[in-house]
Amino acid sequence: KRVLLTGANGYLAQHALGQFLSAGHSVRGTVRSAAKATQLKSTFSQYGPAQLDIVVVPDMTLPGAFDEALKSDPAFDWVIHTASPVSYRNTTAGSNEENYVNPAVKGTMEVLEAIKRVAPCVTRVVLTSSIAAVIDWDPSIPYVTQPARVYMGADWNPTTLEEVRATTDAPEAYRASKTFAERAAWEFVEREKPDFDLVTLCPPMVYGPVFDERWIGRPEELDQSAWNIYSRLLRPGLQSTDPVPPTGLHLYVDVRDIARAHLLSASVPEAGGKRFVICAGEMRYQRIANILRESLPEKRGTIPEGDPGQWSMEEGTYTASSEDAEKVLGLQFITAESTIGDFARQLASIEARG
Numbered sequence: 001k002r003v004l005l006t007g008a009n010g011y012l013a014q015h016a017l018g019q020f021l022s023a024g025h026s027v028r029g030t031v032r033s034a035a036k037a038t039q040l041k042s043t044f045s046q047y048g049p050a051q052l053d054i055v056v057v058p059d060m061t062l063p064g065a066f067d068e069a070l071k072s073d074p075a076f077d078w079v080i081h082t083a084s085p086v087s088y089r090n091t092t093a094g095s096n097e098e099n100y101v102n103p104a105v106k107g108t109m110e111v112l113e114a115i116k117r118v119a120p121c122v123t124r125v126v127l128t129s130s131i132a133a134v135i136d137w138d139p140s141i142p143y144v145t146q147p148a149r150v151y152m153g154a155d156w157n158p159t160t161l162e163e164v165r166a167t168t169d170a171p172e173a174y175r176a177s178k179t180f181a182e183r184a185a186w187e188f189v190e191r192e193k194p195d196f197d198l199v200t201l202c203p204p205m206v207y208g209p210v211f212d213e214r215w216i217g218r219p220e221e222l223d224q225s226a227w228n229i230y231s232r233l234l235r236p237g238l239q240s241t242d243p244v245p246p247t248g249l250h251l252y253v254d255v256r257d258i259a260r261a262h263l264l265s266a267s268v269p270e271a272g273g274k275r276f277v278i279c280a281g282e283m284r285y286q287r288i289a290n291i292l293r294e295s296l297p298e299k300r301g302t303i304p305e306g307d308p309g310q311w312s313m314e315e316g317t318y319t320a321s322s323e324d325a326e327k328v329l330g331l332q333f334i335t336a337e338s339t340i341g342d343f344a345r346q347l348a349s350i351e352a353r354g
C-alpha cells in the first residue's frame with residue numbers, strides 16, 4: 001500500500017515507519033524541516049526512493065498545508081496522522097491554546113480536508129489520539145485516590161475550551177488538545193461522510209527505546225515521556241536514597257507495540273470506525289526504578305530505590321482496557337522488563353556522550 005505518515009521523525013512515528021517499511025509498504029513521511037528529513041533518510045537509508053520519500057510541511061495549520069504532500073502517483077491508500085505538539089519544554093511564547101490546541105485541531109482538520117480534496121483514493125485514516133482524550137481525571141489528586149473504573153474506547157475526557165483558557169498548565173492543555181483534535185476528526189467523518197474510514201488509537205504513557213539513538217545528542221533532546229523518566233530517576237545528582245517521585249499517569253504501552261497498533265489499524269479491515277485504547281498495563285515510577293536498577297547495576301548508587309516491593313496497582317484506582325484492540329487487531333504486548341530495560345541501556349549511552 002502507499003502510505004502518508006505525518007510527523008514521521010517523532011519518537012512513536014519512527015517505530016511506525018520502520019514497521020510499515022519492513023511490511024513492504026511504500027511510505028511518504030512529512031517532517032517540519034529539511035534537517036529532520038535528512039536525518040530520517042539516514043536512519044532508513046536501506047530503503048530506496050520508491051519505498052520511502054520525505055517531504056517538508058513546515059506548518060500544518062496553514063490552509064492547504066497537506067495538499068502537495070498528498071498528491072502521489074501511485075495514489076495514497078492509507079494516511080497515518082501522528083503529528084501533534086507533545087513537548088512541554090519548548091513552548092516559549094503564545095498561550096496554551098495557541099501552542100497545543102490550535103496546532104492539534106487545525107493540523108488534524110487540514111489532513112482530513114486535504115484527503116477529501118486531493119487524495120480520494122485514501123480508504124483509511126489512522127489518527128494517533130491519546131488516553132488523555134479518554135480519561136476523566138483530576139490531575140490534582142494522586143492517581144491512587146481517583147475513583148476505581150475501567151476506561152474503554154467509549155469514554156471521553158469531558159474537558160472544555162473554557163477550562164484550557166483558564167489554566168496555564170501545559171499538560172492540561174495538551175490533554176485537551178488531544179481530546180478536541182480527536183473529536184473534530186470523528187465529527188468530520190460524521191458530517192462529510194468521506195470515502196475513507198477512521199481509526200483512532202488512544203495510548204497512555206508511551207515508553208521504550210528510541211528508534212535511532214544517534215540523533216539524540218543530549219538527554220534534553222529526548223521525547224517528553226523519555227525525558228520524564230530520565231529527569232526523575234536518572235539525572236545527575238540523584239542518590240539511591242532519594243524518594244521515588246509520585247506517578248502521574250500510571251498506565252503505559254511500549255512504543256513498539258503502539259507502532260504495531262498503527263500498522264494493524266491500517267491493515268485490518270474490521271478496525272474501520274473503531275476507537276481503540278491501547279494499554280499494556282500499569283507502570284508506576286517505583287516499577288520503572290526497579291527495572292532501571294536491575295538493568296543498570298553500575299548506576300544503583302544514583303537511581304532512587306524507594307520501596308521496591310510497592311510497584312503494583314493500588315486497589316481502587318482506575319485502569320484501562322485494551323480488550324477491543326487485542327480482539328480486533330490481535331495485539332499482544334512486550335514485557336515491561338524489555339520496555340524499560342531496552343530504553344535504560346540507551347539512556348545510559350546517550351548520557352555518556354553528553
Ligand code: NDP
Pocket residue numbers: 006007008009010011012013031032033036059060082083084085086087103107128129130131178202203204205206207223224225
Ligand atoms: P514526538 O514529540 O517525538 O513527536 C511529535 C511529532 O509531531 C514530531 O514529528 C513533531 O515535529 C510533530 N509536531 C509537534 N508539534 C507540531 C506542530 N505544531 N506542527 C506540526 N508538527 C508538530 O512525540 P511522540 O512520538 O511521543 O508523539 C506522537 C503522537 O503520539 C502524538 O500525536 C502524541 O500526542 C501521541 N501520544 C504520545 C504519547 C507519549 O507518551 N509519548 C502518549 C499518548 C499519545 P518536530 O520534531 O519538528 O517537533
